Every structure is written in structure tokens, then in C-alpha cells.
Amino acid sequence: MRFGGLTALDDVGLRVGAGSVVGLIGPNGAGKTTLFNVLSGVLRPTAGAITWKGAPPPGRRTHHLARAGIARTFQGLHLFPLMPVIANVMVGADRLARGGPFSLITGLGRHHRDERELRARALAALERFGIAEYAARLPGTLPYGVQKQVALARACVGAPELLLLDEPAGGLSGAQMDELAARIRDLSRDMAVVLVEHHMDLVMEVCDHIVVLDFGRVISTGTPAQVQADPAVTRAYLGTPADEAPIDAPDGDRDGTHGTGRKGAAR
Amino acid sequence: MSQPTVRRETPTDPVGSDPAPRHTRRSALPLPVRHLLLAALGLAAVAGLLLVTGDLTALRLAAVGYTMLAVAGLQLLVGASGQVSLGHGAFMMIGAYAMALLVLHQPMLPLAVNLAIIVVVSVVAGIAVGAATARLHGPYLAGATLILAVGLPGLAHRYHDVLGGSNGLNIRTAGAPPFLQGLVSTSEWRALVVWTTVVLGLALLATLSAGRLGRRMRAIRDDETAAAMAGVPVGGTKVVAFVIASTAGGLAGGLQAYVLGTVTPGSFTLVLSLTLLAALVMGGIGSLWGALWAAIAIVYLQIWATDLARALNLSRDVENNLPIVFFGVVLILVLRFWPLGVHGALHSLRARLRARES
Numbered sequence: 001m002r003f004g005g006l007t008a009l010d011d012v013g014l015r016v017g018a019g020s021v022v023g024l025i026g027p028n029g030a031g032k033t034t035l036f037n038v039l040s041g042v043l044r045p046t047a048g049a050i051t052w053k054g055a056p057p058p059g060r061r062t063h064h065l066a067r068a069g070i071a072r073t074f075q076g077l078h079l080f081p082l083m084p085v086i087a088n089v090m091v092g093a094d095r096l097a098r099g100g101p102f103s104l105i106t107g108l109g110r111h112h113r114d115e116r117e118l119r120a121r122a123l124a125a126l127e128r129f130g131i132a133e134y135a136a137r138l139p140g141t142l143p144y145g146v147q148k149q150v151a152l153a154r155a156c157v158g159a160p161e162l163l164l165l166d167e168p169a170g171g172l173s174g175a176q177m178d179e180l181a182a183r184i185r186d187l188s189r190d191m192a193v194v195l196v197e198h199h200m201d202l203v204m205e206v207c208d209h210i211v212v213l214d215f216g217r218v219i220s221t222g223t224p225a226q227v228q229a230d231p232a233v234t235r236a237y238l239g240t241p242a243d244e245a246p247i248d249a250p251d252g253d254r255d256g257t258h259g260t261g262r263k264g265a266a267r
Numbered sequence: 268m269s270q271p272t273v274r275r276e277t278p279t280d281p282v283g284s285d286p287a288p289r290h291t292r293r294s295a296l297p298l299p300v301r302h303l304l305l306a307a308l309g310l311a312a313v314a315g316l317l318l319v320t321g322d323l324t325a326l327r328l329a330a331v332g333y334t335m336l337a338v339a340g341l342q343l344l345v346g347a348s349g350q351v352s353l354g355h356g357a358f359m360m361i362g363a364y365a366m367a368l369l370v371l372h373q374p375m376l377p378l379a380v381n382l383a384i385i386v387v388v389s390v391v392a393g394i395a396v397g398a399a400t401a402r403l404h405g406p407y408l409a410g411a412t413l414i415l416a417v418g419l420p421g422l423a424h425r426y427h428d429v430l431g432g433s434n435g436l437n438i439r440t441a442g443a444p445p446f447l448q449g450l451v452s453t454s455e456w457r458a459l460v461v462w463t464t465v466v467l468g469l470a471l472l473a474t475l476s477a478g479r480l481g482r483r484m485r486a487i488r489d490d491e492t493a494a495a496m497a498g499v500p501v502g503g504t505k506v507v508a509f510v511i512a513s514t515a516g517g518l519a520g521g522l523q524a525y526v527l528g529t530v531t532p533g534s535f536t537l538v539l540s541l542t543l544l545a546a547l548v549m550g551g552i553g554s555l556w557g558a559l560w561a562a563i564a565i566v567y568l569q570i571w572a573t574d575l576a577r578a579l580n581l582s583r584d585v586e587n588n589l590p591i592v593f594f595g596v597v598l599i600l601v602l603r604f605w606p607l608g609v610h611g612a613l614h615s616l617r618a619r620l621r622a623r624e625s
Contacts, residue, residue, distance in 0.1 A: 040496055066498035074496075080489035083482075091486045095498040097479060104478045105471065107297035115479060154497065 002046045008034045009045075010216045014194075016162060021184065021193045023207035023224075025200070027236055030213040032196045033075060036164050039194070040072045041065040053161075067095045071160035073151050075167050079139040085150050086135040089122035092154035096121070125157040126150075129183075145176055152183070162192045169199045181206050204228070212236065302473045306466035313462045322454045326526065327566055329458040332465040333522040335562035338547050339472050339555050340515025345544070346552040347481055348508035349488025351405065354396070354412030355543050357419040358513040360535035361392050362520030367436040367530040368429075378440070382464060382521060389517025390510055397509025401502045416540040423532035435531030438524065461522045468515060473555055475511060484508050542594070549601045551610025560609040568594050 002008065009031045016022050024032050037043040039050065041062040050057055050065075058064050071092070080088050097118050099111030126132040129149045139147055148171070155163060165184070169177050177199065184193055184206045197203045203210065204224040212220040212227060214236040220227050227233055296304075313332070317325055341355045365388045369381045376384075400411045423430040430436065442453035451459070475481060483504045486494035495501050524530045546565045551557030572593035576586035605612035 042492065042496075061500075062492075062495035063498050063500045066496055072496055074493065078490050078493035078496075080486050080493065082489050083485055087482060087485070091482060091494065091497045091499065094479065094483065099479075101480070104480065105299060105474060107299040111478060112297050118479075158498065 008216050009038070011048075012213065012216065012218055014039075014211060016192045016194055018161070018192050019188060020208045021188045021195060021206050023203040023210040024194060024196045024213065025198075025203055025210060026213035026219075029215075030236075031216040032213055033166060034216075035213070036072065036166055036194075036196060039065075040070060040164055066158075069095075069159075069161040070164065071155040071158055071162070072164035073155045073166055073168060075170065077139070077147050077151050079147060079151055079154070081138065081140050084136050084138055085126065085131070085142070086119065086122055088139060088150055089125055089154045089157050090118050093118050093121050093125075093157045093159075095158050122153075122157055125153045129153045144171055145173070148172065156187060156191075160191055162194070163187060165193060165195045165197075167196055167198065169197055169202050177202055298477055299470070299474045302470035302477075305473075306470040309466045309469075310462055314459065317451075317455050317458055322452055325452070325454040325458040327570065329454075329461040329522075329526045330566045331562045332458070332461040333519040333526070334543075334565050335558050336465045336468050336522070337516050337519035338543055338550070338561045338565075339469055339558035340512040340519070341543055341547055342552065342555060342558050343472055343476055343481075343484070343515070344508050344512035345547065346554075346557075347476055347488065348484035348505060350400075350505060350508060351409045351544075352412040352509075352512065353409050353537070353540050353544065354415035354419075355512065355516050356535045356537070356539035357412075357415040358389060358392060358516030359520030359523065359539065360419055360532070361513075362389055362517030362522075363524040363530045363535065364423075364430060364436070364520075365389075365517070366521035366524040367438050370438040370440060370524075371436060378460065378525065382518065385517050385521040386514055389514040392517065393510035393513030394506065396513065397506040400509070401505045412540075413537070416537045420532035420535055430532075431530075433532060435529055435533075437529050439528060440525055457526050461526060464518065464522060468518060469555060469558075472511070472515065476555070480504070480507065545594075545598055549598050549608055551608030551612075551614075553607070554610045554614075556613075557608055557610040564594070564597065568597060 012031070012035060014022070014024075014035065024035065026032055034043065038045050041057075041060060041064065044060060052058075052065075052068055052070070058068050080091065083091075097111075097114040099109050099114050103109030103111035123132060123135065126135055129152065131146055131149050131153070134142055134146060134150075139150060142150070148168070152165075152168065155165075168184070169180055172180060181202055184195065187193060188206075195203065195207060207224055210220075210222065210224055210227045211218055212230075212233050219232045219236055220230040222230070313328060316328060320328075337355065337359055340358075341352065344350050344352055344355075362385045365385045366381055369376060369384060396412070396415065400408050403411055423435065424432055440457075443451050443456035447456065476484075483494070483499045486497065486499055487501055487504055491501055520535075542565060543561075546561035547557060549564055550559065550561030569590040572590035573586060575593075576589045581589070601609060607615070
């Protein structure tokens with residue numbers, strides 16, 4: 001993935017098996033969110049391809065991938081601010097409903113029955129996340145932690161087969177984080193999960209497999225234990241102890257460039 | 268005069284009360300049926316109003332009807348899908364000229380067929396414009412539709428022979444059918460025809476807006492990226508919204524031509540498009556009820572201002588410009604005190620009353 005002269009992701013391969021939890025970690029600007037944007041169709045890769053269940057995905061647009069069963073949450077909340085929580089979550093289940101315009105207008109066929117099912121599904125999801133009492137509220141009136149839950153509920157309610165979580169623990173308290181870890185493990189029984197996260201405790205706790213990115217390259221992969229033991233990972237996070245002083249300045253520089261690339265990616 | 272109580276997801280709704288029990292009671296009947304019932308009630312109310320009032324009011328009621336349809340279409344486009352169009356008057360013009368040309372050149376066609384043809388023409392126009400502008404956002408979209416509003420009336424001058432230049436086209440349409448002669452006057456019959464079409468159109472708009480399509484539009488309005496990531500086809504939904512709005516506008520224009528019997532480019536200028544949009548904001552942008560208040564405002568503020576000028580014996584110039592000033596002042600006052608428009612104000616008033624009761 002390139003932005004002009006900047007290579008944000010260079011020959012990165014990621015394989016996610018059904019029912020597994022893959023952690024994607026790396027320092028700021030490593031390309032984690034860019035990779036997410038490529039996976040979810042927000043960005044089109046300059047080279048390389050996505051394979052979905054062994055075949056090319058049904059289309060290259062974001063909604064094609066979403067309808068095929070790839071859901072994601074965002075680093076920011078990206079909730080629909082003027083729609084009540086229940087409607088927010090119902091949008092997430094959109095891909096499950098059938099019934100075209102004819103059915104909508106005449107009341108025959110599936111549209112209206114599916115709408116009721118969608119509402120029931122959304123309510124069930126809210127109950128599962130313990131936030132059913134907020135169903136009729138607007139997202140902006142809720143505490144941040146609840147909003148985060150709504151975003152997660154919206155991503156899960158459509159029964160996706162692959163769930164991409166971009167920093168799900170950002171801004172959460174310790175107790176909420178434990179809850180989140182349990183939730184992710186719970187979800188991974190039905191779907192594959194890819195997780196971008198800075199909280200190492202959470203990553204090490206829930207992930208089966210970890211991929212470490214730095215400057216757009218994969219520098220280490222393996223189980224949590226293997227990655228923790230890898231010296232390359234330590235170097236990426238903490239720098240090289242021997243020549244700390246000379247490398248520090250250009251390092252910061254390159255970090256800055258990557259930051260810009262990421263912003264372009266996240267739009 | 269119709270459905271819009273179903274609006275639970277609209278932005279003006281200060282949602283807080285518990286909608287669940289109300290929902291179960293409502294879902295006893297399918298959505299389209301409920302909306303058609305409300306439409307029938309609305310039509311009955313208008314018919315009752317026609318019975319007790321005279322010919323002049325009938326024409327004004329007809330004007331309220333077709334204006335409401337136009338504004339309701341715009342409501343779906345701007346309020347639900349978040350696309351600001353300054354060219355809605357242009358679609359009214361397309362509908363009006365289509366009606367005039369049909370009556371002039373195919374006088375044998377019944378009115379219903381004319382209206383159906385207008386729908387087809389408007390859909391085609393909506394697809395053309397919507398597809399061209401689907402990638403534009405905010406001010407860019409407004410700018411593109413502005414071109415339409417400014418440019419289209421010029422066509423009437425350019426094709427003088429067919430479209431009649433600035434004098435426009437004059438048409439004669441049939442009055443009440445023979446078996447109703449004596450029962451209803453021509454104006455009353457026209458008002459009834461207009462309102463029948465309008466309530467059907469509004470019932471359809473309400474159904475579309477309350478269904479999945481409406482929710483998709485609101486999702487796109489609120490956050491395009493998140494909507495796409497939830498599987499909502501963003502581009503397609505935007506074009507559909509545009510087509511629905513242009514159809515409502517075209518149909519409204521056709522009805523206007525039918526009632527007034529004359530079509531001139533001067534009545535479809537940019538001012539009309541801007542007035543429709545301003546009135547929509549004033550009426551309340553989140554709900555089809557807003558379209559009703561908007562239509563009443565557009566039709567009656569003009570009349571009241573003119574009456575006022577005459578009563579005060581003001582000069583001709585003042586009389587001509589007073590409606591515009593009057594409209595502007597009312598718009599400012601409404602938005603100053605009720606930022607969510609008339610419907611928003613009524614809604615919060617009702618919520619407050621309900622809160623006091625319980």
C-alpha cells in the first residue's frame with residue numbers, strides 16, 4: 001500500500017483462520033490502521049490482493065466486503081449521532097435483511113417481516129452487551145464506555161465471519177477492559193477476530209496469534225509467548241540500546257512521515 | 268394530513284420515552300396499510316374542509332397540497348439522506364412542463380396517465396442528475412444542483428417554439444366529471460384530485476422513510492464510512508434518494524400546472540428552490556409533518572402579506588415585495604425560537620405535556 005512516495009505497507013501478509021483471534025500490534029505509525037482500511041475496503045491496495053474464503057471478495061467497495069461478512073469498529077466511534085442506539089445497531093444488521101422495494105411498498109413479501117427480525121436481533125445484541133436500557137437514546141447522550149459498546153454491538157449484530165476491531169480498549173477503565181477480553185473471547189466462538197490494540201495485557205490475554213508491524217513491514221509473528229520473546233519486537237518498541245543516541249533523531253523523523261500516511265488512510 | 272407519527276428515528280425526535288409498547292401496538296397492521304389509512308383520513312379531512320369553504324380556499328388548499336408533496340420529497344433528500352439540493356424547483360419545472368406539453372399535444376390522455384408519464388420523466392431526470400452528483404458532498408452538491416435551478420428556466424427561452432418562452436404555456440384541463448356537476452365546483456374537484464395524488468405520494472414517502480431505505484439514508488447522512496462498513500451501498504442509496512425527491516418534485520409541478528392551467532419559466536426560478544428549502548427548515552427538517560407546516564407557510568404567508576399590504580393601502584412596490592420580507596422575518600423568528608422548526612417545537616411541547624402528566 002503506497003501513498004504517493006510513501007510506502008505505508010510493504011509486502012504485509014496476514015492470514016486469519018476461522019474462529020481465531022489475531023492481534024495486530026506495532027508502534028504508532030506502523031501501518032496497523034492502514035492494513036485495517038485495506039482489509040475493510042476503505043483503501044484499495046496498490047499491489048496485492050484480499051482472498052475471502054479462498055476466493056476473491058464479491059466486490060472491491062467497502063459495502064461489498066461488509067455484505068460478504070467483514071465487520072469492523074473504528075478507532076473513533078463513528079456512531080450515527082442522530083439515530084437512536086437501536087437504529088444504530090439495526091444498520092449493522094442490514095446485510096441479513098431481505099425484501100426489495102416492491103415488498104417495502106406493498107407490505108407483501110419479506111421486507112417488513114425482516115425489519116421486525118432486525119429490530120429483535122438488535123435488541124438481543126443490546127441485551128447481550130448489557131445496554132438494552134439505552135435502546136431509545138441518542139448515542140451522544142451516553143457515557144463513552146457505553147458508546148464503545150454500542151459500536152461493538154453494531155459490528156457484531158450482523159453475524160460477521162470476520163470482525164476487525166480497531167483499538168477496542170481505547171479509553172476504557174481496567175474493569176471494562178477485563179469485560180472486553182471476556183467479550184472478545186466469547187465472540188471468537190462465532191467469528192474470526194482481528195484486533196489492533198496498544199494494551200499489551202489485553203492482546204496477550206485474548207490472542208491466539210500475533211502479528212507485529214513496524215514501518216509497514218511484518219517484523220515478527222507467532223503465539224503471544226513467541227512474540228514476547230522476540231528481540232526484534234523489543235527493538236521496535238524500545239529502540240536499540242547500543243546506538244540509542246545516533247538513531248533517535250532520524251527515527252523520530254520517519255515516525256512523523258508515517259503518521260501523516262496514517263491520517264491520510266484513516267480519513 | 269398523513270402518516271408521519273411513525274417517525275421514531277428522525278433527528279428532531281428528542282428520544283427518551285420508551286417506544287417499545289407503542290411499537291407493538293402499531294405493528295398490528297403492516298406499515299404501508301397504516302400509512303394508506305392515514306392518507307385516507309387526511310383526504311377525508313381535506314374533503315371536509317372543502318365542503319365548508321369556498322372556491323378560493325379550494326385553490327389555496329390545492330396549492331398547499333402540491334407544495335407539500337414537493338417539500339416532502341425534499342425532506343427525504345435533505346433531512347434523511349443529508350444531500351442538500353438547491354435545484355428542487357427545477358424538477359417541479361420538469362413536471363409542470365411535461366404536464367403542459369402532454370395536455371397540449373396529447374389531449375385525449377386521461378389525467379392519471381399524464382401523471383404516470385410525469386413520474387417516469389421525473390425518475391429519468393432524477394437518475395441523470397443523481398448519478399452525476401452522487402460523489403459530491405455538501406456545498407459541492409449544492410453548487411451542482413444550483414446550476415440546474417439557474418439553467419433550466421433558460422431552456423424555455425431557448426426553445427421558444429415548443430416551450431413558449433417567458434409567456435410559458437397555457438392549458439385547459441377538464442373540470443369535474445359530469446355526474447358530479449353541481450355537487451363540486453371545478454376548483455373543488457381539482458383540489459380533490461391534487462390531494463388524492465398528494466396523500467398517496469406522502470403515504471409512499473412515509474413508508475420508504477420508515478423502512479430500511481430510510482434507515483440507510485439516515486446512516487449515510489450521519490456517517491458515510493460507518494454506513495458503508497455496515498454494508499449500506501452508499502452511492503446507490505444516494506441516487507435512489509435523489510430519484511425519489513425528483514419524482515415528488517416533478518409530480519408536484521405537474522399538479523401545479525393542472526391546477527393553475529399555466530406554466531411559465533418565471534415561477535420555477537432559483538427563488539422557488541430556495542424557498543422550498545428554507546420552508547422545509549422552518550417546518551422541521553426531520554419529519555414529513557414539517558413538510559405540511561412548510562407548505563402552509565409558503566402558500567399562506569404570501570397571501571397574508573399581500574392582504575396586509577392591501578389593507579394598509581401600501582404602494583404597489585411594497586405590496587410586491589412584502590411577502591418576501593414577511594417570509595424572511597418569519598423564518599428568522601421561527602429558527603431563533605424553535606431551532607428544530609415548527610414540528611420540532613410541537614414535538615417537544617407534546618413531550619413536555621406528557622412528562623407533566625406522568
